[in-house]
Amino acid sequence: MSTSRIYLVTDDQQDLETMKMVVAEAVKGGVAMVQVREKHGDVRTFIERASAVKTILQGTGVPLIINDRVDVALAVDADGVHLGQSDMPAEMARQLIGKDKILGLSVENEQQLVDAQNLPVDYLGLSAIFATPTKTNIQKEWGIEGLSKAVTQSTLPIVAIGGINASNLNAVTATGVDSVALVSAICHADCPKTAVQNLLKI
Secondary structure: OOOOOOOEEOOOOOHHHHHHHHHHHHHEEEEEEEEEOOOOOHHHHHHHHHHHHHHOOOOOOOOOEOOOOOHHHHOOOOOEEEEEOOOOHHHHHHHHOOOOOOOOOOOOEEEHHHHHOOOOOOOOEEEOOOOEEOOOOOOOOHHHHHHHHHHHHHHOOOEEEOOOOOOOOOHHHOOOEEEEEEEEHHHOOOOOHHHHHHHOOO
8 A cells, every 4th residue: 555545436426437537636646545336336437437437546556445235346356345233244255255354344343343343354345424415324423532532442454435625634644544435525516636636735
């Protein structure tokens, strides 16, 4: 993984061409990882979008992570998969993807954070740090204090996600969190490349 601590999560509301442009520009700007998210349940569309992103990422050294769907990750031979709490159990996903792929897991409360420490995952996505329009079913808003506490408690690397942008990024990174996942701050920027570069400066 590059020294960049910015993890791009694609916006499934954007059409394929817009998403491809965002990913290509964000990679030029210096993102460390790209997760393709597709919440509409159409597997063919998901595979098409994931394959398009994989093509863009070829040769860049930026890993492709698939959100929720182990089958899609295997179909496109992605670098890893990111699971939510209602997806396939982490142990089962690990068996399917093998030991060399990246496996991430979202944790939405303290108990999940504790339980996750013994799972065969590579990192945890702490969700959501702040309330955000891209995620409507938030269980908990961790806030800076909650994030800070989670960072000290967890033996696994933590990626902060949810409502993070230029205005609160300083406070988020000050917690010592390993990485920051961004959707709107990059996907909806006029120029995703410049947005990433500016965020990296912070």
